[in-house]
Amino acid sequence: MNDLTINLDVHSSVPLYEQIYKYIKKEIQSGGLPFGERLPSTRKLAKYLQVSRTTVDMAYEQLVSEGYIEAKPYKGYFICELEGLYHLEPESAPEKPEKAAVSETYRYDFSPNGVDLNSFPQNAWRKLSKGILLEENRLLFQLGDPQGEYELRGTIAQYLHQARGVEAAPEQIIIGAGNDFLLLLLCSMFGTGQRIAMESPTYKKAYDLFRNLSNEVRIVEMDESGMRIDQLADTDAQIAYVMPSHQYPLGTVMPVKRRMQLLEWAGTAPGRYIIEDDYDSEFRYKGKPIPALQGYDRHDRVIYIGTFSKSIAPAIRVSYMVLPKQLMELYRRRGRTISCTVSRVDQMLIAAFLNEGYYERHLNKMRAVYKGRHDVLLEELRAFRRVCRISGENAGVHILLTFTNGMKEAEAVSRAAERGVKVYGLSWYFVGEAKLPAEETVILGYANLQEEEIRDAAACLKEAWLEAV
Amino acid sequence: MNDLTINLDVHSSVPLYEQIYKYIKKEIQSGGLPFGERLPSTRKLAKYLQVSRTTVDMAYEQLVSEGYIEAKPYKGYFICELEGLYHLEPESAPEKPEKAAVSETYRYDFSPNGVDLNSFPQNAWRKLSKGILLEENRLLFQLGDPQGEYELRGTIAQYLHQARGVEAAPEQIIIGAGNDFLLLLLCSMFGTGQRIAMESPTYKKAYDLFRNLSNEVRIVEMDESGMRIDQLADTDAQIAYVMPSHQYPLGTVMPVKRRMQLLEWAGTAPGRYIIEDDYDSEFRYKGKPIPALQGYDRHDRVIYIGTFSKSIAPAIRVSYMVLPKQLMELYRRRGRTISCTVSRVDQMLIAAFLNEGYYERHLNKMRAVYKGRHDVLLEELRAFRRVCRISGENAGVHILLTFTNGMKEAEAVSRAAERGVKVYGLSWYFVGEAKLPAEETVILGYANLQEEEIRDAAACLKEAWLEAV
Numbered sequence: 001m002n003d004l005t006i007n008l009d010v011h012s013s014v015p016l017y018e019q020i021y022k023y024i025k026k027e028i029q030s031g032g033l034p035f036g037e038r039l040p041s042t043r044k045l046a047k048y049l050q051v052s053r054t055t056v057d058m059a060y061e062q063l064v065s066e067g068y069i070e071a072k073p074y075k076g077y078f079i080c081e082l083e084g085l086y087h088l089e090p091e092s093a094p095e096k097p098e099k100a101a102v103s104e105t106y107r108y109d110f111s112p113n114g115v116d117l118n119s120f121p122q123n124a125w126r127k128l129s130k131g132i133l134l135e136e137n138r139l140l141f142q143l144g145d146p147q148g149e150y151e152l153r154g155t156i157a158q159y160l161h162q163a164r165g166v167e168a169a170p171e172q173i174i175i176g177a178g179n180d181f182l183l184l185l186l187c188s189m190f191g192t193g194q195r196i197a198m199e200s201p202t203y204k205k206a207y208d209l210f211r212n213l214s215n216e217v218r219i220v221e222m223d224e225s226g227m228r229i230d231q232l233a234d235t236d237a238q239i240a241y242v243m244p245s246h247q248y249p250l251g252t253v254m255p256v257k258r259r260m261q262l263l264e265w266a267g268t269a270p271g272r273y274i275i276e277d278d279y280d281s282e283f284r285y286k287g288k289p290i291p292a293l294q295g296y297d298r299h300d301r302v303i304y305i306g307t308f309s310k311s312i313a314p315a316i317r318v319s320y321m322v323l324p325k326q327l328m329e330l331y332r333r334r335g336r337t338i339s340c341t342v343s344r345v346d347q348m349l350i351a352a353f354l355n356e357g358y359y360e361r362h363l364n365k366m367r368a369v370y371k372g373r374h375d376v377l378l379e380e381l382r383a384f385r386r387v388c389r390i391s392g393e394n395a396g397v398h399i400l401l402t403f404t405n406g407m408k409e410a411e412a413v414s415r416a417a418e419r420g421v422k423v424y425g426l427s428w429y430f431v432g433e434a435k436l437p438a439e440e441t442v443i444l445g446y447a448n449l450q451e452e453e454i455r456d457a458a459a460c461l462k463e464a465w466l467e468a469v
Numbered sequence: 470m471n472d473l474t475i476n477l478d479v480h481s482s483v484p485l486y487e488q489i490y491k492y493i494k495k496e497i498q499s500g501g502l503p504f505g506e507r508l509p510s511t512r513k514l515a516k517y518l519q520v521s522r523t524t525v526d527m528a529y530e531q532l533v534s535e536g537y538i539e540a541k542p543y544k545g546y547f548i549c550e551l552e553g554l555y556h557l558e559p560e561s562a563p564e565k566p567e568k569a570a571v572s573e574t575y576r577y578d579f580s581p582n583g584v585d586l587n588s589f590p591q592n593a594w595r596k597l598s599k600g601i602l603l604e605e606n607r608l609l610f611q612l613g614d615p616q617g618e619y620e621l622r623g624t625i626a627q628y629l630h631q632a633r634g635v636e637a638a639p640e641q642i643i644i645g646a647g648n649d650f651l652l653l654l655l656c657s658m659f660g661t662g663q664r665i666a667m668e669s670p671t672y673k674k675a676y677d678l679f680r681n682l683s684n685e686v687r688i689v690e691m692d693e694s695g696m697r698i699d700q701l702a703d704t705d706a707q708i709a710y711v712m713p714s715h716q717y718p719l720g721t722v723m724p725v726k727r728r729m730q731l732l733e734w735a736g737t738a739p740g741r742y743i744i745e746d747d748y749d750s751e752f753r754y755k756g757k758p759i760p761a762l763q764g765y766d767r768h769d770r771v772i773y774i775g776t777f778s779k780s781i782a783p784a785i786r787v788s789y790m791v792l793p794k795q796l797m798e799l800y801r802r803r804g805r806t807i808s809c810t811v812s813r814v815d816q817m818l819i820a821a822f823l824n825e826g827y828y829e830r831h832l833n834k835m836r837a838v839y840k841g842r843h844d845v846l847l848e849e850l851r852a853f854r855r856v857c858r859i860s861g862e863n864a865g866v867h868i869l870l871t872f873t874n875g876m877k878e879a880e881a882v883s884r885a886a887e888r889g890v891k892v893y894g895l896s897w898y899f900v901g902e903a904k905l906p907a908e909e910t911v912i913l914g915y916a917n918l919q920e921e922e923i924r925d926a927a928a929c930l931k932e933a934w935l936e937a938v
Binding site for chain 1 (some may be wrong): 589603646815
């Protein structure tokens with residue numbers, strides 16, 4: 001029998017029992033202690049190593065629990081067969097291939113998909129997270145309801161009622177890891193071959209997703225109130241996908257009258273539905289927010305989708321969908337088979353964030369931050385009035401500039417780029433075979449730029465677009 | 470001007486500045502402090518309330534940051550317009566509708582979907598989680614790579630290589646919130662109308678999901694080595710969905726020879742793929758684990774899917790998919806549009822859990838626990854040898870009992886239920902129009918029962934199935 005000469009380091013931060021455990025484990029893995037060999041008794045080894053017997057007991061217990069040794073009553077501890085035991089050797093991490101640092105060449109990026117991350121309430125988040133993981137609540141690690149935790153759904157129902165005028169019982173709400181996932185789930189419920197009306201330009205991911213799953217997309221034109229209902233009615237679409245709070249990317253806010261017409265369209269034929277993507281409704285800087293379309297719906301036809309990714313942080317993958325009552329049966333039959341895509345810990349975290357008032361504070365703070373940036377940007381853009389028209393302001397986190405002096409989108413984008421400013425052309429967002437517009441519009445998102453940065457970037461844009469003309 | 474008579478509670482755990490902030494916020498919300506009103510100066514209010522000026526400063530700053538008041542230089546603090554500000558009133562949580570407590574009537578539940586939750590390493594998990602949230606790494610809350618974090622993919626690539634013989638570069642790995650989501654993603658990439666070969670019985674969720682997205686499923690019979698390749702070759706299927714490590718629900722382990730035949734089938738015609746669902750490959754109790762099918766693949770045709778939900782805990786919604794190199798272009802075109810469904814915090818957590826050796830320890834511990842339960846169950850089932858045959862043992866966390874004495878599945882299930890034991894009939898897992906078997910088989914999952922409970926439950930089953938015969 002091996003004498004197990006272990007060099008214990010009493011000054012190490014690694015506990016003694018763990019040093020013993022690791023030594024023996026390594027000996028077993030390397031074959032130094034072969035299958036069937038008997039280990040010294042805990043009393044003997046403790047005496048030999050001059051440690052307490054409890055220390056050796058703990059080391060042996062750990063080895064037993066992981067299957068390296070087994071205890072035979074009245075005989076002692078024996079090395080187990082290693083077959084099937086995991087022995088994972090940490091290797092050096094693979095080197096990430098260098099990415100071409102394209103974004104580095106820009107000093108200011110007016111990305112329409114930004115979020116202000118300095119406002120992320122990291123302390124509150126950490127505190128809540130710690131509290132949830134401290135609970136001796138192992139149920140958190142069991143598979144939960146495919147729809148999401150009832151508690152979170154109840155909290156979201158209350159929030160949507162108060163903030164967006166949405167009428168929803170927790171039973172109608174489905175939690176999912178992002179809007180894209182919820183749209184996938186919807187497609188899987190409805191089955192393929194749906195005819196879906198969309199605006200152009202629109203949220204391109206939704207367009208691609210619908211078409212990848214063999215649905216047919218009907219493009220409907222927009223006017224200053226949003227999707228044209230007269231055109232919609234002329235199509236054979238059963239489903240209309242809209243963003244009434246702040247259309248992406250045009251920023252159009254659908255007025256109440258148009259909302260009523262859209263709901264009327266849905267109500268006049270069986271099987272018609274509206275997907276209301278309320279992706280950034282949280283931010284509106286002038287007047288009262290218009291309640292969600294869903295709140296006016298008397299025909300039970302609106303599928304409402306919202307997200308915490310925009311309002312808290314993009315890496316928080318939590319979105320929610322409110323289904324009309326009449327679709328719940330379809331969900332139970334074809335949607336519930338898919339397990340919830342959000343971990344229960346994250347669900348409890350979001351519920352606590354809302355219930356303990358953090359979300360209210362956070363929204364108001366973000367709104368103040370974004371309003372400040374919005375106002376500074378509009379102020380700076382006054383100088384551009386003679387060469388362009390502004391639209392999509394007063395809500396969301398981006399606006400549009402349409403040149404009225406004949407400057408083309410591509411030229412505007414490249415001139416800005418020469419001065420180190422990234423702006424986004426609108427034409428990228430057009431889908432289908434709808435007629436392309438004059439391509440004179442660029443998008444400026446301001447969520448991710450400080451007020452001072454916006455002023456500096458605007459000065460660059462003046463050089464790019466005004467002085468050169 | 471209101472004198473703001475705030476009853477401060479110096480003994481409260483709520484900081485004084487927060488008490489002042491809350492009082493003023495409430496006054497603004499209720500209209501007690503109307504739009505445009507000037508607040509007392511911080512010096513004056515501090516004196517009046519007998520608190521430090523810093524305390525009042527902090528309260529006012531909070532109110533400014535949330536948009537309730539604004540600071541006008543040289544003039545003071547004024548109440549803002551409330552329109553658009555969020556005011557979320559916590560309501561009492563909605564009561565959850567009582568669920569019929571069906572599971573209560575069973576003393577022992579041999580669920581095949583169980584996981585031992587007592588083994589969940591909650592302390593390690595909490596420690597790692599705290600460490601990740603403590604990092605001043607706000608990038609964690611930015612939208613990450615749609616494929617998942619490169620670091621986690623690298624870690625998984627190493628793990629899969631060592632533990633499963635899978636050959637994968639991090640670039641081929643896609644992280645998703647559960648196997649169901651990854652299958653949805655695959656469907657969305659391939660487009661609808663695929664012809665997919667499945668065994669029967671099989672994983673019903675996958676069957677439903679494929680069909681909901683308008684794919685055609687071809688049922689292929691199984692023998693004792695798994696899917697019959699001669700039958701597969703006779704179908705027009707392009708994709709074969711298999712679980713070679715431990716077929717669900719039959720527990721069949723596909724031997725190497727059959728694996729080679731399956732790979733051969735895929736390699737002999739263009740556009741053929743194999744989906745290898747390796748859902749519980751981590752647990753094998755006899756002999757060395759057979760490497761994954763993917764590791765033998767010379768034709769770049771295997772799509773490998775695995776999950777941490779089975780091996781860590783079901784509420785951990787993290788799965789991974791290895792795509793063949795030749796499918797990466799399709800993924801970039803049609804899959805990358807969908808944002809990653811796992812939060813970056815969870816991804817870093819899993820990466821740390823693997824990199825710091827916790828996963829190795831956890832797997833070995835779980836394996837020892839499950840092996841113990843597996844061995845006890847098999848030992849207890851010896852008494853049943855004259856009336857039934859055992860299959861699917863030595864791997865996974867469930868086994869099958871097929872009655873040889875003419876007892877039907879329904880009778881076995883209901884007799885067990887009368888003694889308070891829930892067992893599962895195999896016939897539920899059959900799909901399509903394949904011929905149903907004799908319906909004489911039940912499934913016993915043992916992951917969620919302690920060894921002593923298994924002994925007690927087996928005693929009940931003896932009464933149910935032996936004494937009554």
